Amino acid sequence: MSESTVSTGTLSSMRVSYEAGSLQEGLLADTWHEQLRIWFDEAVRSEVPEPNAMVLATADADGFPSSRTVLCKGFDERGVVFFTNYTSSKSHDLTATRVAAATFPWLTLQRQVNVRGTVEKVSSDETAEYWAVRPRGSQLGAWASPQSRVVTGRDALQSSLNGIERRFADAEKVPVPPHWGGWRIRPEAVEFWQGRPDRLHDRLRFRRNDERWSVERLAP
Known part of the structure; x- marks a missing residue:
C-alpha cells in the first residue's frame, strides 16, 4: 500500500462528533461584540492556546486570495484590531480592496467566530498605545x-x-516605525458557529443593514 493511499484512508476516517454545547437565539448577547467578549473570555478560562489568534483572509487587486494567522489586539463596537507592517503583503491587499475576513478557530471548544467587513487603519494614538506595551x-x-x-x-x-x-x-524607548501600525476590520457580518452532533451545527449571524443589526440562523 502506497504512502499516499495510507494518508488518504486516514484522512477520510478522521471524524469528531461535536457535542460540547449549543447556541440558541435567546441566549445571544444584544450585540456581536458583547457576544464575542463572552466567548473570548470562555476561551481564555478554558486555556485555549493563543485565544486571540485569528486567521486573516485577504485578496489582492486581482482577487487572488491569501490567508495567515495574526493576533487580535483589541475589539469593541467599532471592530476587530490587529497590528502589522504597512508594507507587508496583507497590508497591500487591504489597501487595494479595503475588505477582509477573520476567523477565531477555538477548536477545543468546538467553536469558531467569523468576522467579515471593510477595513481602516487605526489612529496613530491607538498604534502608539499598543506599541508601548510590546516587548x-x-x-x-x-x-x-x-x-x-x-x-x-x-x-x-x-x-x-x-x-x-x-x-x-x-x-x-524605541519609536514606532513609520511603516507599522494597526488595521481595524469594521464588521458587516459576524457569525458565531457552535459544533453540534450529526453536522447540524448552530450558526447564528449578526448582520448589519445600514446602522441596524439583525440576527439570522444559517443552515450548516
Missing part, C-alpha cells in the same frame, strides 16, 4: 524585518536586527 525585542524586530520581502537568508535578518539594536542602543 522591546518585538519593537526592534518590527524595525529590522522587511516583512513579506524576499531575503537572502536568516543571516540577513540577524544582520538587520544587529544594526537596529546598535541604532537604538542608547534609546530608553
